[in-house]
Amino acid sequence: MNGKTSRRKMILQFRWKEYGIGYLFMLPWIIGFIAFVAFPVGWSLWNSFNQVFITSEGFKYTWVGLDNFRRMLIENNTYPIILLTYLQEVLLIIPLILIFSFFVSLLLNEKFPGRGWMRALFFLPVIFATGQVIMELFEQGAGGLPFMDQYNLDVIIRQYFSENTSNMLLGILSKAVIILWYSGVQILIFIAGFQTIPKTVYEAVKVDGASPWESFWKITFPGMLPFIGLNAIYTIVDLFTFPYNPVLEIVRNNMFSPTTGYGYASAMAWLYFVIILLLLGITLGLTYRATRGRSEGR
Numbered sequence: 001m002n003g004k005t006s007r008r009k010m011i012l013q014f015r016w017k018e019y020g021i022g023y024l025f026m027l028p029w030i031i032g033f034i035a036f037v038a039f040p041v042g043w044s045l046w047n048s049f050n051q052v053f054i055t056s057e058g059f060k061y062t063w064v065g066l067d068n069f070r071r072m073l074i075e076n077n078t079y080p081i082i083l084l085t086y087l088q089e090v091l092l093i094i095p096l097i098l099i100f101s102f103f104v105s106l107l108l109n110e111k112f113p114g115r116g117w118m119r120a121l122f123f124l125p126v127i128f129a130t131g132q133v134i135m136e137l138f139e140q141g142a143g144g145l146p147f148m149d150q151y152n153l154d155v156i157i158r159q160y161f162s163e164n165t166s167n168m169l170l171g172i173l174s175k176a177v178i179i180l181w182y183s184g185v186q187i188l189i190f191i192a193g194f195q196t197i198p199k200t201v202y203e204a205v206k207v208d209g210a211s212p213w214e215s216f217w218k219i220t221f222p223g224m225l226p227f228i229g230l231n232a233i234y235t236i237v238d239l240f241t242f243p244y245n246p247v248l249e250i251v252r253n254n255m256f257s258p259t260t261g262y263g264y265a266s267a268m269a270w271l272y273f274v275i276i277l278l279l280l281g282i283t284l285g286l287t288y289r290a291t292r293g294r295s296e297g298r
Helices: 002-048 067-075 078-108 115-128 131-139 153-160 163-174 176-181 184-195 199-207 212-223 225-240 246-255 261-296
Strands: 050-055 058-063
Touching: 002 050, 002 261, 050 261, 067 078, 067 261, 078 115, 078 184, 078 225, 078 246, 078 261, 115 184, 153 163, 184 225, 199 212, 212 225, 225 261, 246 261
Parallel strands: none
Antiparallel strands: 050 058
């Protein structure tokens, strides 16, 4: 028995010598994660199952179980409609941003005079377009396309599409210019991805007589699949935390409403969070399958 105890102590001492310094360096992050992430998330989950009242003595909790979720989905018709409409917009916007940033990065990866300035030009909006700046630009109507009013696209779209579809399309067009500003990080990631493909591979297929179109689909696109998945994940998180977000706005409004409060707003936020996690999981799964299939096909 004493031999086993001493052996365990030796193992613990060895592990502490090997990993102790690393744990000490991680300690500030662990404390910050528990204080500023884990505790607020856990408290929000607890609130979603309670009716929360703010009194002179502090917060008062009344356990209601799943009643907040039932009221949110059945009694409240506004939130599910806004959530589904914004989800449809995001699912259309994500491919547009990925396609735009992919082909812009493909051009910026080529050698031409002033390439560094052009790369900086596409990334500058990411630096200047902070949350408050974006909201101010939207309020001034600077996010839409100028030709929408010129050619009465609003009337044409509503004439040929249903109300929900037309609202979704008009919502995307009204944010088109500023949404393209959010492609700067994706462009940089794609450019970094292009650098990982060896030039010798292109030279080899060129000697074999492959055209640029064939080399794109056989080499460039398969090699960029992990970066496409990474950019898809980044874009999902970026758009779902977008400052001009109607879902987050309705959550904030219900948080400070005397008839709903923190518990009801927390239930809304958790439904929104679960949807984001599902999208991220689907994206990770598709990226993993695509990259795995590519590696097995070699």
